[in-house]
Amino acid sequence: MKSAVETLNPTRVRLTVEVPFEELKDSLDAAYKKINQQVTVKGFRKGKVPARVIDQRFGRGAVLEEAVNDALPKFYTDAVNEGELNVLGQPEVDITELKDGELLAFTAEVDVRPAIEIPDYSGIEVTVDAIDVTDEEIQKSLEQLRDRFASTNPVERAAAEGDVVTIDLEAKVDGEVLPDGVADGVQYTIGSGELLDGIDEAVTGLEAGGEATFTSELKGGTAEGKNAEVSVKVTQVAARELPELDDEFAQLASEFDTLEELKADSRRRLEDSKRYDQATQAQERVLDELLKLAEVPIPEKLLADEINTRKHNLEHHQLGQMGLDLAKYLEIQGKTQEEFDAETEEQAVKGIKTQFILDELVNKEKLNVSQEELTEHLMRRAQSSGMSPDQFAQAVVEGGQVPMLVGEVARGKALAVVVEAAKVVDTNGAEVDLSDEEEETEAGETAEASAEETAAEDKGEAADAGATEAKADKAEKNEG
Numbered sequence: 001m002k003s004a005v006e007t008l009n010p011t012r013v014r015l016t017v018e019v020p021f022e023e024l025k026d027s028l029d030a031a032y033k034k035i036n037q038q039v040t041v042k043g044f045r046k047g048k049v050p051a052r053v054i055d056q057r058f059g060r061g062a063v064l065e066e067a068v069n070d071a072l073p074k075f076y077t078d079a080v081n082e083g084e085l086n087v088l089g090q091p092e093v094d095i096t097e098l099k100d101g102e103l104l105a106f107t108a109e110v111d112v113r114p115a116i117e118i119p120d121y122s123g124i125e126v127t128v129d130a131i132d133v134t135d136e137e138i139q140k141s142l143e144q145l146r147d148r149f150a151s152t153n154p155v156e157r158a159a160a161e162g163d164v165v166t167i168d169l170e171a172k173v174d175g176e177v178l179p180d181g182v183a184d185g186v187q188y189t190i191g192s193g194e195l196l197d198g199i200d201e202a203v204t205g206l207e208a209g210g211e212a213t214f215t216s217e218l219k220g221g222t223a224e225g226k227n228a229e230v231s232v233k234v235t236q237v238a239a240r241e242l243p244e245l246d247d248e249f250a251q252l253a254s255e256f257d258t259l260e261e262l263k264a265d266s267r268r269r270l271e272d273s274k275r276y277d278q279a280t281q282a283q284e285r286v287l288d289e290l291l292k293l294a295e296v297p298i299p300e301k302l303l304a305d306e307i308n309t310r311k312h313n314l315e316h317h318q319l320g321q322m323g324l325d326l327a328k329y330l331e332i333q334g335k336t337q338e339e340f341d342a343e344t345e346e347q348a349v350k351g352i353k354t355q356f357i358l359d360e361l362v363n364k365e366k367l368n369v370s371q372e373e374l375t376e377h378l379m380r381r382a383q384s385s386g387m388s389p390d391q392f393a394q395a396v397v398e399g400g401q402v403p404m405l406v407g408e409v410a411r412g413k414a415l416a417v418v419v420e421a422a423k424v425v426d427t428n429g430a431e432v433d434l435s436d437e438e439e440e441t442e443a444g445e446t447a448e449a450s451a452e453e454t455a456a457e458d459k460g461e462a463a464d465a466g467a468t469e470a471k472a473d474k475a476e477k478n479e480g
Contacts, residue, residue: 209235216230282419
């Protein structure tokens with residue numbers, strides 16, 4: 001087999017491949033055997049029809065088509081390996097010559113990873129938020145904890161914001177009570193926004209036994225999206241009572257004996273949270289600066305596929321779970337379709353560039369992923385997915401996604417290398433030390449978030465055999 005590579009642009013090549021006909025022998029034998037199992041010819045046992053009879057009855061072209069389709073993936077892969085190409089996605093294959101007994105020739109155009117020159121990132125400098133915890137933030141944290149330990153007591157007065165009311169509901173559309181439009185004994189905190197639009201105004205000011213009617217657009221159920229006339233009856237009004245902020249509360253709500261100890265712990269937790277946010281912010285801003293420095297050509301087809309993937313995931317998974325369609329989502333976001341398309345393309349470009357340049361850094365720095373690092377990453381991914389580590393690991397293995405996880409960890413390590421070389425200062429002018437091992441480990445999440453849903457890695461693996469199948473009409477047209 002002979003092959004040559006022609007560079008069409010920085011992200012696409014054309015392979016020209018010539019295969020001596022004798023290299024098709026195994027595929028031809030397999031084609032005759034396959035056809036033999038599928039046809040019946042009078043006078044011959046099934047599977048025992050001679051090749052010459054198959055040629056006469058069904059045509060040599062059918063055999064050649066089957067043989068070529070079987071052999072093309074191997075010849076294409078051999079040519080890719082010979083050219084030392086890092087291909088992306090499936091090739092566009094065209095059979096240019098098929099001479100029975102002499103030669104098979106074809107071309108294959110395919111996207112490739114561009115050659116990337118890693119820029120000097122040692123001069124990157126970014127500014128992040130300082131870790132300043134205010135007394136107001138501590139107080140807010142304590143109030144949230146206090147709210148969790150609130151009790152409710154029935155009161156004989158009109159309902160007000162913050163009260164917990166017990167209500168009966170009935171929803172009608174076009175005068176008919178909906179099958180799923182009746183609910184009794186529902187507890188609702190006025191002002192929480194957890195039920196229907198308009199319910200806060202309807203129940204505020206009602207005492208136990210009071211009734212009201214209001215109109216609201218239904219967010220779910222059999223009449224989702226329709227306006228319903230909702231009748232509500234308050235059966236009980238209960239006031240929420242918060243415990244006093246004192247030592248007794250500290251002992252009730254925590255392992256501490258005094259309120260001062262609880263406050264000190266709240267400060268420490270807030271500092272830890274801000275320190276984590278600061279590290280994430282540094283990684284994101286360092287990555288942005290790195291991307292500005294690097295020239296990264298983007299394959300057009302890969303970008304188009306990435307944009308379509310992001311849109312599909314948003315419309316059919318994320319928005320579907322929230323009961324929204326794209327039009328409603330854009331209305332809520334205050335965006336036009338053009339703005340949404342531009343934003344999606346920008347995110348897709350950033351995701352692809354991030355993956356390309358960090359993968360190049362992995363190779364340049366010769367970064368390896370240990371089993372321990374992979375396990376830790378798998379545990380974090382399992383936690384964020386809501387699955388147990390065992391379930392997640394099984395899904396990863398069965399889906400052939402282990403290389404993808406290894407790539408995520410490696411890219412995280414590459415980003416950590418860049419962050420370590422950068423100068424990071426906070427808004428107070430103090431230099432920030434990000435050398436903490438745990439923070440470096442989390443760099444993978446920043447890299448993963450930036451390249452989220454980017455299909456470049458999966459598309460960079462060997463092309464699926466099905467994509468290299470020759471069209472029957474081309475095989476027959478070029479025959480002889």
